[in-house]
Amino acid sequence: MIEIERKFLVKSEAYQAVATSKTRIAQGFLNTEAERTVRVRIKDNQGFITVKGKSNATGTSRFEWEKEISFSEATDLIDLCKPVILEKIRYEVPFANHLFEVDRFLGENKGLVIAEVELAHEDEHFEKPQWLGKEVTGDVRYYNSQLSKKPFAEW
Amino acid sequence: MIEIERKFLVKSEAYQAVATSKTRIAQGFLNTEAERTVRVRIKDNQGFITVKGKSNATGTSRFEWEKEISFSEATDLIDLCKPVILEKIRYEVPFANHLFEVDRFLGENKGLVIAEVELAHEDEHFEKPQWLGKEVTGDVRYYNSQLSKKPFAEW
Numbered sequence: 447m448i449e450i451e452r453k454f455l456v457k458s459e460a461y462q463a464v465a466t467s468k469t470r471i472a473q474g475f476l477n478t479e480a481e482r483t484v485r486v487r488i489k490d491n492q493g494f495i496t497v498k499g500k501s502n503a504t505g506t507s508r509f510e511w512e513k514e515i516s517f518s519e520a521t522d523l524i525d526l527c528k529p530v531i532l533e534k535i536r537y538e539v540p541f542a543n544h545l546f547e548v549d550r551f552l553g554e555n556k557g558l559v560i561a562e563v564e565l566a567h568e569d570e571h572f573e574k575p576q577w578l579g580k581e582v583t584g585d586v587r588y589y590n591s592q593l594s595k596k597p598f599a600e601w
Numbered sequence: 602m603i604e605i606e607r608k609f610l611v612k613s614e615a616y617q618a619v620a621t622s623k624t625r626i627a628q629g630f631l632n633t634e635a636e637r638t639v640r641v642r643i644k645d646n647q648g649f650i651t652v653k654g655k656s657n658a659t660g661t662s663r664f665e666w667e668k669e670i671s672f673s674e675a676t677d678l679i680d681l682c683k684p685v686i687l688e689k690i691r692y693e694v695p696f697a698n699h700l701f702e703v704d705r706f707l708g709e710n711k712g713l714v715i716a717e718v719e720l721a722h723e724d725e726h727f728e729k730p731q732w733l734g735k736e737v738t739g740d741v742r743y744y745n746s747q748l749s750k751k752p753f754a755e756w
Binding site: 476477481482484495497499509511513515519522523526527528 | 631632636637639650652654664666668670674677678681682683
């Protein structure tokens with residue numbers, strides 16, 4: 447499938463009070479090339495392997511394929527991943543008619559908080575909550591695959 | 602799981618007459634690094650995604666994880682793979698108490714025929730059929746991931 451999303455910085459902690467879920471995520475990359483990212487993720491006790499293709503010109507849409515795998519398979523595969531393994535807390539935050547996923551990074555990316563909203567098509571309108579900051583869609587530095595190579599602490 | 606196998610060149614076509622199966626395989630790689638190979642394979646109408654780790658010092662054993670995926674998922678993922686996509690015919694050839702898998706390569710690797718035998722442990726004894734040639738276990742040039750980067754026609 448094609449994933450269409452826009453990405454923003456987050457300028458206050460107000461999202462936390464309205465979050466409907468909070469999940470711990472650890473993820474590593476078997477490949478961080480822009481043309482073919484291969485990600486291994488552990489989300490609570492679930493495992494996933496995800497392949498993403500190259501983004502379009504605006505950085506909004508991208509081929510994405512994902513398969514659930516066991517927790518034990520995921521831990522084996524995370525061991526094979528390139529350093530650094532990303533650690534983050536994901537908050538699900540509904541606002542108006544959309545769901546925002548807010549990632550608060552830990553470890554070497556501590557201090558970075560990014561919100562993503564998934565859209566049905568590139569031009570879809572959505573209302574912006576007050577805590578939403580500057581748009582960073584398409585800015586390669588904020589790709590998770592890049593944050594595993596050059597974490598926020600080194601910027 | 603850990604995969605233990607030895608690899609040989611094949612010096613005659615005699616294996617074809619005793620093969621019990623013959624399958625067409627197409628495969629590409631999402632990553633060809635020695636530390637973490639990610640392979641997408643289409644075997645007849647079945648799809649697979651496979652992650653392999655680094656080989657041990659002798660090149661005999663290696664972590665391997667594989668998951669079956671649909672034909673349609675596999676074709677989507679093969680489109681994302683690095684060039685070159687490998688094409689080969691695989692023959693299953695039982696001999697004495699072991700099963701040999703013989704890969705006859707097509708396309709840019711035409712002329713290359715490689716037999717592999719899977720073992721229960723590194724020192725396991727196995728009888729060698731007459732058509733088996735020189736051992737190439739651990740020779741990086743014969744890794745499929747390498748054949749996709751530097752095919753036999755360019756040697």
